[in-house]
Amino acid sequence: MSGIGSALLNSLDIGLLLFIIAVGLNIVFGVLNIINFAHGALYMLGAYLAFTLINIVGMPFWAALLLAPLGVAILAVLIDRFLLRYIYSRDVADSLLLTFALLLIINESVRMIWGSGIQVVQPPPLLAGSMSIFGSFVPTYSLFVIAMGLLLLAGLWYLFNRTRIGRIMRAAALDRDMAEALCINTRLVVTGVFAFGAWLAAVGGVVAAPMRALDPGMGDKIIIESFIVVVIGGLGSFPGALLGALILGLIHALVAVISLR
């Protein structure tokens, strides 16, 4: 019984982590109509920036959780302003090609800067160790990941349904010309949404860093899983991303349980 309990909990932390990443992919697609192939690379960049801030600069984990995604979001603004703006009005294929080029550039840059070896980030002291829940021990960090996922889920729901900014984003997703006619600066919305998606990817990366070892292939793994999540849940759908992520998390945990036996 306890084995199943911890497996379910484990599936929940993988699922919610995937949700954080896939929902960013989904939001960008919804508003910009672009599938960002470099989304996984931005996730990886978040994790590696956190590694540098924690292990080399010596910052606490919490500062890295704040700063690393901010850095990635700033990079995303630059990407949008200097590269993506050329192809917004073109065929979908061009945006796929350009974000694919970004994926190659970021992947190779990470390899150049941090090397191809495996790097490890320790969880903060507060979240190290494990806790006893329903008679089974679970790592405290898993609970943090779950809390973080739920917090972002609630935050995103509130943002999209209860705030003016959320309504503007939804309007821009629904009909960009109409939104423009209503005096919404859609250029700004597009940049903001792209940066926000990158921010979410990087938050996922920082949160994932103490769970998984860092290597330059981590972005590729996560982008495929995020694609599966958004294909299961439906592109651009917010609840779909949650459902898809939880299903994939469950599959992960089941496979782990079966292969252990």
Place this chain on the structure above:
Amino acid sequence: MKTRILLAILAVVIAGLIAVPWVASYFYIFIFTEILILGLFAASFNLVFGYTGMLSFGHAAFFGVGSYAMALVLIHLEWPFLVSLLVSMGAAALLALIIGFFCVRLNEVYFAMLTLAFGMMVFAIAYQWRSVTNGSDGLAGFSLGSLGLGLDLTLANPAVYYHVVLAIVGVASVILYVICRSSFGMILRAIRQNPERVSFAGLNVRAYRLVAFVIAGAFAGLAGGLIAPFLRVASPELLHWSMSAEPILMAILGGTGYFLGPFIGAAVFVLLETWITSFTESWMLVLGVILALMVIFFRKGLLGTVLDWWMEVRK
């Protein structure tokens, strides 16, 4: 007049290609062999992308499966080379039929995501199925037997192998060109421009897309079958998504709107790679930058840009 000049250029290029082993060192024979094989790979990709308008991010799956089929046949069955090539084509075509069945029904975005996912899946299988594929080491240690057709050639000689590759790539390119020029090819181009309209005309768009996908897969498999004896190994890297990036880049580099574009792209690509990897290891970084610049500023590729410029000059 214009066609005559182009034909003359083409004839000179072909004569030059035939003469390579007699005038160039082994180093350049290897480079030209690679250009020809990758050119065929890129041309097969362009049938799907440039002609039919489907951007596949998993084309290396067919290339890699073709090379694995070649290696397996040479190791276990020791069939003649040309027969093994047909097995490579068949294996890749079968895989393309399976992947294409699921992918061609989807719109552009889903198609791109799903082909990438399938490509990674094939890579994972080759990586983990150690008993058949020998895992990350790949299959090596196979020896080339006879060519087939009763011809007695030492394929292990790079100069001989270059001529065999040239002949096979030449025949395959003519077949691909005929396919592109046929009414079937015209329908593919119509599908790229407006699938709804083709469908209203009473044609089964999905079936045409699938057939194009399978043909492209078969020719990618042929290219893969040619690369395995050239590299003397069939390794999982040939299936990796970064290998799928190569035909994309070659097609974009040369020009997706022209049949010869991918070949020119392959030539520029291989020469650039050889040059750049001689002083830095970050070839992929350069690749990404070139792809980004080509997409943003020279979407018609080198061939398209040059032809446009030539038209402008002649006016």
